[in-house]
Amino acid sequence: MQEAICTVNLTRDFQTVRAVDNLCLSVPQGIVFGFLGPNGSGKTTTIRLLLGLLQPTTGGASVLGFDICKQADEIRKRCGALLEHSGLYERLSALDNLEFYGRVWQIPSLERRARIKELLQHFDLWDRRKEIVATWSRGMKQKLAISRALLHRPSLVFLDEPSAGLDPVAAAALRDDIARLAKSEGVTVFLTTHNLAEAERLCAQVGVIRGGKLLAVGHPNELKERASSPRAEVVGRGISDSVVSKVAKMNNVRVASVENGRLIVDYLGNAAIPELVRLLVQEGVEVEEVRRGAASLEEAFLGLMEAKA
């Protein structure tokens, strides 16, 4: 699979702060890549570097086969971006916003009109296309900004927190759209989000960055396995404190606790489920359900943050 993005020791300093630190990253074409990290971790600077809006201090990168230092114009021609701020002209109507960017991307007039209509209808904004954007809700503005990023059918889209401000239904619809973009149209999506459940559902690969350094990269499941210990979840009756403390003393058990009426057991090595069930039955617990659990991406993410702190 060809690479959409490849960075080699990409570094950017701002006076005394190193915003991006020797970033080595490879993003294959046609996937949704999630770039995760706390605020100020270097996500936005990385996007700016990849779009050629900033020059790296050292290192380099190629985007869609073009060098970010020497061929930034070629990169920007082929990319769409929804950055930190929606970037909408709030004094203009939705139609004028898209009309302007349609002209910027040199989309022929007829095709431009059809594409604008298609996107506005898709995002349920067509009936309000002549309204001034300033009067809209945050969610509507976000949908319009996403429409603008997709207007010229880019090969690579940078989406910085695209679901921020969207209601759950709109956010789910957007997730479907993003997944379809990658699957059906082969568009590469570089997504930053704080919504880790969204990243887990959507991304074929995620990268975790903190302090400008890439901490981990891989499929969300790989990260979860790498960053978290095996887990067992037990639903049943009679899970008392004494049972929990006996479970906690079992071999290989890292920690045992009760969450929402469920017994959660984190192991250091392999989850020894038969031994656990045997102990619970001996202690008089009425076991209804036992499940091998895995930590969520959020837990894996938090684990990574704690581990490197």
Place this chain on the structure above:
Amino acid sequence: MIADILTIVWKEWKEIFTQRGRLGGARAILVFIVVFGVFQPMQWGSAWVESTTGLVMWAWVPLFLVMGVIADSIAGERERHTLETLLASRLSDRAILFGKVAAAVGYALSITLISLIAGLVTVNVAHGGGRLLLFPPGTAAGILAVSLLGALLAAAIGVLVSLRAPTVRYAQQTLSIGTLVIAFGLMFGLQALPTALRDAITRFVASAGPIALVFIALVDVAILLIAMARFHRSRLILD
């Protein structure tokens, strides 16, 4: 490049006219045209087309019009967080810069021309007395040249100030104060000079019309070149 510049001009004009709401924008322009295209010619009478002192006014009018919009165009885009998205597009730095300058200059010159034509109509209706009052060709050419160069100068300086200004208000205040300091400085400076020297300077400026225009044009080009050198994506993102 030309198409890109025109695209920016299209957007800038849309924003200028909707800046105070759709009606508010048109109303502000109308007030301007009524003041400079109706009231003033009515008061001046035939001197409005015959006197060369009008040249001074037509140098200042577009200057003020440009200053109002150029600051909003650059510092405003940054303040409203629309600049970064624009810079992430395929447009070149120069297309964006020239588009913004062209939009401001075009806006100021259009209103100036409409005011001039309205003024001619007013003067002829109110003071014509059966004869056709027109600007002498030299004065007309002088007004157009002075307006254009004044607007370009204001736009180029406006770009430089806006690039460093954190907000639109700051940029507009800096430009207004700068203009007032220059205007009052010249006025009071000239008045403070001995009469003989002042008359000599006035005579020199009056006789050096074309040379003065070439000088202003050179200053325009120089400041535009500095603006081009400073108008770079990486700087705009970090400022």
